[in-house]
Amino acid sequence: MSAVLVTTTINGDRTEFVCETDETLLDALRNRLGLTGSKEGCGTGDCGACSVTVDGRLVCSCLVLGVEAEGCEVNTIEGMADGDVLHPLQAKFIEHAALQCGICTPGFLMAAKVLLDKNPNPSEVEIRFALAGNLCRCTGYDKIVRAVKAAAKEVRKR
Amino acid sequence: MSAHDVMPDIELYQPITVEDAVALAERHGENGWLLAGGQDTYGWLKDRAKHTSAMIDLNAIDALKGIRELAGGIEIGALTSLTEIQNNSSVVAKFGLLAEAVAHVASPQIRNMGTLGGNLVQDTRCWYYRRGLSCYRAGGNTCYANTPEGMNREHAIFGASRCVAVTPSDTAPALVALEAQMVIVGPDGERIVAAEDFFVGPNVDIRSMTTLETGEVLTAVRIPGKWATSEYYFEKVADRNVWDFALVSVAAVMKLNGGNITDARFACGGVACVPQRLPAVERAVIGKPRNDETGLAAGAIASNGAVTLNYNHFKVPLIENLVRRAVRG
Numbered sequence: 001m002s003a004v005l006v007t008t009t010i011n012g013d014r015t016e017f018v019c020e021t022d023e024t025l026l027d028a029l030r031n032r033l034g035l036t037g038s039k040e041g042c043g044t045g046d047c048g049a050c051s052v053t054v055d056g057r058l059v060c061s062c063l064v065l066g067v068e069a070e071g072c073e074v075n076t077i078e079g080m081a082d083g084d085v086l087h088p089l090q091a092k093f094i095e096h097a098a099l100q101c102g103i104c105t106p107g108f109l110m111a112a113k114v115l116l117d118k119n120p121n122p123s124e125v126e127i128r129f130a131l132a133g134n135l136c137r138c139t140g141y142d143k144i145v146r147a148v149k150a151a152a153k154e155v156r157k158r
Numbered sequence: 159m160s161a162h163d164v165m166p167d168i169e170l171y172q173p174i175t176v177e178d179a180v181a182l183a184e185r186h187g188e189n190g191w192l193l194a195g196g197q198d199t200y201g202w203l204k205d206r207a208k209h210t211s212a213m214i215d216l217n218a219i220d221a222l223k224g225i226r227e228l229a230g231g232i233e234i235g236a237l238t239s240l241t242e243i244q245n246n247s248s249v250v251a252k253f254g255l256l257a258e259a260v261a262h263v264a265s266p267q268i269r270n271m272g273t274l275g276g277n278l279v280q281d282t283r284c285w286y287y288r289r290g291l292s293c294y295r296a297g298g299n300t301c302y303a304n305t306p307e308g309m310n311r312e313h314a315i316f317g318a319s320r321c322v323a324v325t326p327s328d329t330a331p332a333l334v335a336l337e338a339q340m341v342i343v344g345p346d347g348e349r350i351v352a353a354e355d356f357f358v359g360p361n362v363d364i365r366s367m368t369t370l371e372t373g374e375v376l377t378a379v380r381i382p383g384k385w386a387t388s389e390y391y392f393e394k395v396a397d398r399n400v401w402d403f404a405l406v407s408v409a410a411v412m413k414l415n416g417g418n419i420t421d422a423r424f425a426c427g428g429v430a431c432v433p434q435r436l437p438a439v440e441r442a443v444i445g446k447p448r449n450d451e452t453g454l455a456a457g458a459i460a461s462n463g464a465v466t467l468n469y470n471h472f473k474v475p476l477i478e479n480l481v482r483r484a485v486r487g
Binding site: 002004020021022023024027043044045046048051057058059060062064065067111130132133 | 166170196213217239265
């Protein structure tokens with residue numbers, strides 16, 4: 001057991017943190033860096049509530065070691081809004097009431113953002129495939145899919 | 159926080175060459191644990207069902223990553239992510255069966271981190287075993303699944319021997335069908351093993367699902383050109399389309415000449431501890447047209463030899479119908 005200094009870029013800011021080798025990236029983000037937007041649902045990769053991107057790849061941060069983030073660019077839900085201005089996905093999730101308890105929301109937003117960054121005009125099937133690794137237990141999926149469609153429209157206008 | 163999400167102490171090693179990884183694996187022996195994408199590993203460790211005192215992280219070894227052209231076929235580094243394989247133009251063009259199988263693994267998040275090597279050597283999902291019970295596979299002297307009260311809906315219909323667990327891998331049947339070869343590096347150098355011989359049932363080794371010995375690293379998978387651009391069929395039936403493991407899957411490749419099948423390989427997941435080859439089905443379809451009539455006849459013999467448990471009888475018609483659909487296309 002040993003503590004390791006990890007140097008990363010998180011949401012665009014060069015960030016250093018110390019973590020134990022057995023700590024997940026999720027624990028490091030939440031407990032070391034105070035970035036509590038990413039949630040732990042299951043801890044086993046079923047639910048996607050802990051989704052973040054590491055070098056552009058959407059991953060379950062509960063199944064990645066903190067030390068694996070060394071030299072990587074990590075993006076979390078905290079980096080999605082531009083100051084006080086919400087990302088279209090965030091705005092449309094609110095507008096379409098695509099959340100209730102909110103635990104799954106950060107993960108859904110991260111997964112949806114990865115999709116729209118690659119494909120700003122996704123079909124409903126593509127949206128459902130891209131969000132397949134995320135579970136919601138209260139709102140249901142239709143509102144979420146509708147919100148992503150509406151956000152895609154906004155993103156295309158930009 | 160529940161005990162579930164707390165990882166146990168891990169002494170982490172991050173070698174950058176295969177030689178160093180092999181040396182570490184040999185030095186730590188039974189206590190060592192090779193880490194690829196970690197998507198199976200962390201479940202074991204968080205559940206406290208398995209333990210390691212030395213985690214050997216292979217992710218810093220560049221030689222284990224990437225997809226290379228190989229005289230008609232391809233070689234895929236064991237640490238290549240499933241997403242990269244799914245999107246690789248060469249894999250898609252030549253070995254659509256593998257691309258299709260990879261696309262059915264778990265979820266987008268897990269395919270982004272999960273590797274081909276990890277998908278192949280992941281351990282079985284039998285929940286009694288995953289729970290950490292002292293069953294045959296865990297070194298004990300009983301099987302909890304194959305008892306009058308045992309919940310064995312997901313378990314084997316072929317090749318059970320004391321243990322009734324099945325392979326959870328979606329890529330393994332595809333690679334067995336494609337006659338892939340496994341490149342393994344150990345303390346004594348490199349050895350090449352056919353995919354079909356790489357996976358072993360409980361009659362051969364009840365503690366391990368592969369021929370990998372302690373101290374050995376699966377470095378790459380080679381797919382020969384033989385089945386490149388052939389007709390293929392993949393279907394996986396699971397309770398959920400995402401994250402879930404196959405109840406039964408079928409992976410098939412066929413060569414056709416003038417509408418008739420001239421050569422074929424079939425392998426099924428979820429029905430045995432190993433990807434189950436179906437040689438009788440292969441013999442039955444060769445020389446026949448690829449249509450529903452041939453499919454019906456082949457499906458009828460696909461379950462020959464099946465031995466069912468209390469709750470998995472449904473796998474018999476399931477494998478029959480999947481083979482029928484694979485043949486008729």
